[in-house]
Amino acid sequence: MRDGATSGALLDWYDIHARDMPWRVSPADRAAGVRPDPYRVWLSEVMLQQTTVAAVRDYFARFTALWPTVGDLAAAEDGRVMAEWAGLGYYARARNLLKCARAVVRDHGGVFPDTREALMSLPGIGPYTASAISAIAFDRAETVVDGNVERVMARLHDVHTPLPAAKPELTALAALHTPEARPGDYAQAVMDLGATICTPRSPACGICPWRDPCAARAEGTAPELPKKTPKKQKPVRHGVVFIGRSRDGAWLMERRPESGLLGGTLGWPGTAWVAVSEEVPEAIPPAEAEWRLLPAEALHTFTHFHLRLSIMVAEGLPASGGETASATLRPGAQGWVPRGDFRPSDMPTVMRKAFDLARSAMDNDA
DNA sequence: CAAGCGTGGGT
DNA sequence: TACCCAAGCTT
CATH class of the missing domain: 3.90.79.10 (Nucleoside Triphosphate Pyrophosphohydrolase)
Known part of the structure; x- marks a missing residue:
């Protein structure tokens, strides 16, 4: 089942408000047939795992200048890559980045596979990143579920089950909204919405393209969703x-x-x-x-x-x-x-x- | 499957 | 200040 009305309203919003990022192809260029480079999409998505756009920008610029293709990266020295990643955190990402680049060269002729399943088998590519690359780089209608999407779906459907237990339910809801048309733009649009409008605190419901269908806005519960299980304190x-x-x-x-x-x-x-x-x-x-x-x-x-x-x-x-x-x-x-x-x-x-x-x-x- | 795994910015 | 939070993956 698909919901064309909600996805359409979001895509209309995205055509006007899409954020400009170095790894992104604008909706206008995409409509003109421009496709993003899968290497750059993959690199940006790995860098963006649990990391803000602001922190990623300079790292992405340096990596793509040093290693313009996946083949260049695969041939890099481990220590050079670790040095360039220094400061970005979660260093297993850098180790897996190299493993993945070398697997793409060795097992796929230097060309990224275009299916979610094949992408998932590569190091450092999990459910989210596989869907994101598949949707954004190859325009496949995969459902992308990151922290933004979880928050947006919890509010749109007024889900009070706390995370992470609510994850399967929110994933299922997200799948209902994923359109067959422009799935790559749609994936980026939901994440932009979560990052700029449907923010964790003080969501800007008044200017949200989904204000009408949003159940949490109707109930007044948007700011308190999604619920989360409390975390332990750090020793x-x-x-x-x-x-x-x-x-x-x-x-x-x-x-x-x-x-x-x-x-x-x-x-x-x-x-x-x-x-x-x-x-x-x-x-x-x-x-x-x-x-x-x-x-x-x-x-x-x-x-x-x-x-x-x-x-x-x-x-x-x-x-x-x-x-x-x-x-x-x-x-x-x-x-x-x-x-x-x-x-x-x-x-x-x-x-x-x-x-x-x-x-x-x-x-x-x- | 809960825990391990970084960092910088916002409030 | 001390949280909270960010386009998660691996074991």
């Missing part, structure tokens, strides 16, 4: 990192193991991170030196815990074993990264915070 963990510099200005760094928190990213050697109620593990320095403890800690919040990171610094160390380009550092390995190759922006934010504090302390010595 605090504590750890120590060592930031060491050689006589030649090289930095002693490590690449974290492939799996787990910050997997595959560049950072500083240190202890495990444990609950404050536990004993911080013996801080065994990664090199012989006179390490001194900084008076300030790096504070950072991850998805499921707060971190307080103590920082030890030392300078003038001998770079025993020679220097190593950061991008070639293997997961689990440590090495001296030469001064000219070191960029703080290659590290995840928590490690950059620790470095900023260390640099201030070192500069103060000079």
